[in-house]
Amino acid sequence: MTSDGLRQQYSLALDMTRLAxxxxxxxxxxxxxxxxxxxAVQYCERARAVLRWRGRHYVLDAAHSLQLLRWFAQGQCPKxxxxxxxxxxxxxxxxxxxxxxxxxxxxxxGLENSGYASEMQRMQVLPVIVIQDLIPLTHPEYNRExxxxxxxxxxxxxxxxxxxxVCISAATQQQLAQYAAKQGWFLPATTVAHLGVPVAMPExxxxxxxxxxFVVISTxxxxxxxxxxxxxxxxxxxxxxxxxxxxxxxxKKGWEAEQTFDLLERCQQLQGIVQHITDCEDKALMHxxxxxxxxxxPTFAEGFGLPVIEALQHGVPVVLTDLPVFHEFAGTVxxxxxxLDHGAWRQTILDYSQIDHPRRQAQxxxxxxxxxxxxxxxxxxxxxxxxxxxxx
Numbered sequence: 001m002t003s004d005g006l007r008q009q010y011s012l013a014l015d016m017t018r019l020a021x022x023x024x025x026x027x028x029x030x031x032x033x034x035x036x037x038x039x040a041v042q043y044c045e046r047a048r049a050v051l052r053w054r055g056r057h058y059v060l061d062a063a064h065s066l067q068l069l070r071w072f073a074q075g076q077c078p079k080x081x082x083x084x085x086x087x088x089x090x091x092x093x094x095x096x097x098x099x100x101x102x103x104x105x106x107x108x109x110g111l112e113n114s115g116y117a118s119e120m121q122r123m124q125v126l127p128v129i130v131i132q133d134l135i136p137l138t139h140p141e142y143n144r145e146x147x148x149x150x151x152x153x154x155x156x157x158x159x160x161x162x163x164x165x166v167c168i169s170a171a172t173q174q175q176l177a178q179y180a181a182k183q184g185w186f187l188p189a190t191t192v193a194h195l196g197v198p199v200a201m202p203e204x205x206x207x208x209x210x211x212x213x214f215v216v217i218s219t220x221x222x223x224x225x226x227x228x229x230x231x232x233x234x235x236x237x238x239x240x241x242x243x244x245x246x247x248x249x250x251x252k253k254g255w256e257a258e259q260t261f262d263l264l265e266r267c268q269q270l271q272g273i274v275q276h277i278t279d280c281e282d283k284a285l286m287h288x289x290x291x292x293x294x295x296x297x298p299t300f301a302e303g304f305g306l307p308v309i310e311a312l313q314h315g316v317p318v319v320l321t322d323l324p325v326f327h328e329f330a331g332t333v334x335x336x337x338x339x340l341d342h343g344a345w346r347q348t349i350l351d352y353s354q355i356d357h358p359r360r361q362a363q364x365x366x367x368x369x370x371x372x373x374x375x376x377x378x379x380x381x382x383x384x385x386x387x388x389x390x391x392x
């Protein structure tokens with residue numbers, strides 16, 4: 001088939017390995033998982049599902065793909081998923097050939113394996129790889145030991161075999177181009193497609209405006225800078241601040257943050273004023289978010305920041321680190337602060353704890369014209385790049 005024929009056919013396959021592992025392990029979805037879920041929602045009616053096991057990719061036929069992607073789109077899978085997947089692979093063996101398909105890998109699955117590129121050649125597919133971030137390369141101090149080498153291999157693999165690289169922000173695209181140039185790697189065609197959020201849900205929950213609290217939503221890891229917030233809250237207690245607001249930390253325990261874990265679990269001063277919720281279903285998370293004085297996001301580095309746009313979409317003020325990536329989609333709406341200026345964060349938190357404080361009201365006014373990026377825009381950008389003639 002000619003390349004023009006492939007573009008007209010526009011057949012798609014989705015690497016769903018990461019979501020399959022998530023559901024098999026019974027874990028709660030985090031940022032990249034939610035991206036994959038959005039892909040399942042978008043393409044469940046037309047894409048083939050692909051799963052990777054021990055370096056090999058296994059393709060499900062149309063019927064089994066439809067069922068699996070629908071489960072992933074809904075965020076619910078049967079307890080017998082493991083057996084179902086095994087039978088699905090066997091029953092789909094006759095339909096395993098997806099030569100000429102665009103194979104989208106939005107979860108970095110398998111890219112750390114040196115044989116990934118040759119596997120793509122064996123399958124004769126056109127790889128489309130979504131680059132979520134380069135944080136393990138730009139900020140290795142915030143990642144697990146060995147993650148720098150693994151992510152270096154992921155980016156090397158992506159550059160060597162992808163027909164299209166999709167960066168979720170212009171900041172990530174710039175970092176990618178700089179890193180590839182430094183390594184002397186060829187950079188395939190790239191595009192920027194911001195992540196999105198669903199259309200705002202009806203607010204059937206009740207906000208208690210007398211309950212002054214802030215939320216921070218993220219895995220608890222050193223990069224997210226929870227430590228600074230906990231130190232500020234401890235200062236509130238030690239310095240006798242009257243009626244200090246509460247802090248609700250929502251997210252599982254991560255890595256490289258032992259001092260943060262110690263404060264959350266053992267600091268007596270924080271008991272009753274700081275609450276850590278490690279497993280929070282979506283409905284409860286939205287209840288916490290929409291009732292908060294503001295979302296706090298003091299991260300040191302970020303590929304995008306889905307909680308930021310979700311907060312702004314639901315009318316919740318945001319106080320965050322002044323990083324270029326946030327200006328791409330949030331503009332001048334949030335309150336931007338330096339990463340380590342404890343004094344500025346402390347005063348801003350005290351100001352925003354007052355529901356009618358002028359600083360908080362000013363952000364609410366700026367928010368009136370905010371338009372959150374939507375998943376539809378992301379997929380429109382993707383489709384334009386897959387259907388535009390190019391040297392594929």
